[in-house]
Amino acid sequence: MHPTTSQAGELAVASVQRLEMIDLTGRLHQIVATCGIPEGIVHLYNPHTTAGLLINEGADPDVQRDLLGALDQMTPSRYPYRHAEGNSPAHLMSALTGATTTVFIHQGRLRLGTWQRIFFCEFDGPRDRQVWWKIIAG
Amino acid sequence: MHPTTSQAGELAVASVQRLEMIDLTGRLHQIVATCGIPEGIVHLYNPHTTAGLLINEGADPDVQRDLLGALDQMTPSRYPYRHAEGNSPAHLMSALTGATTTVFIHQGRLRLGTWQRIFFCEFDGPRDRQVWWKIIAG
């Protein structure tokens, strides 16, 4: 029998505010603990164009508030946007945080820095969202 | 005979404006359809320091115009830049959008969100550019 070399799945995420960072770390730890791949890479993919993925501090919730507030402030609000939906700043914040990220698996565990947690970033909520994941052995 | 486990290649991209988002999605769909790897990851790499890669909305071209315009506006223009070529804002926009991205392959197809398309971002055109790709099975 072949050992498992990859696994994939999806996480449902429901945002309740316009701007929000939703911590996925606990669910990802669970997936990694049960995937049968002790060494490898977790690839995360955000399929939305007004959301992002971010790895940053999770210990003090003020960091998340500051990150979202400052990102919102630095995104031009007086630019003559043409996109009729009116959410162009959300597209820009999505572009700045990115659609993908990767985390290592070592000895059967997700390997994060001391203060790091993995966040789904909502920039145009509230909405029902998804995060896709794929784990590759290696 | 071994099954195919990886493939690699390059895309030529020619920009015609200073700031431009060039949609690579159709060409990448074609590569994935013919690569012989039904499940895996497409790694994309931008080898340029005044360009970027972005996955965002492709349905309304105004989103691309808004993204480029707002990114250009938020990049400091009055900073006392020292780089003699005068294109430091293009280097900064390249840093903000990034040199790499990854997309999943599932059932022989590139797996994108409903509104997503994959763009090469030119920040110092017009120029002849490249995007490198590598597909890993998994």
Add this chain to the structure above:
Amino acid sequence: MHPTTSQAGELAVASVQRLEMIDLTGRLHQIVATCGIPEGIVHLYNPHTTAGLLINEGADPDVQRDLLGALDQMTPSRYPYRHAEGNSPAHLMSALTGATTTVFIHQGRLRLGTWQRIFFCEFDGPRDRQVWWKIIAG
């Protein structure tokens, strides 16, 4: 005997300034040259929440100075930050540059664009830092 299909390790990085780009390219070339994996992907991971990873120009050191200075200027300094450590702008610059990046290996060598080098970005130094790497064959 199985051929080598993955390798992993860490780089120690010591920053000496608050804002600093530290070139990791030479050390990564050395790792790739000795890892025994001629074709594959180098995954780089920054485990810190006030630092980042960036691939950009290394030929003219003024580009690094301009990048750090302009990034610092565009990050809001007058926002009413609440995080008690006072380093919220460093968290934001970390979010904008990202925790991860990937580079291709081809014919036993790291494959970079002509002007590209790989940088660890310090946004809250001086500190002792780490960069984790994992190479996957493919």
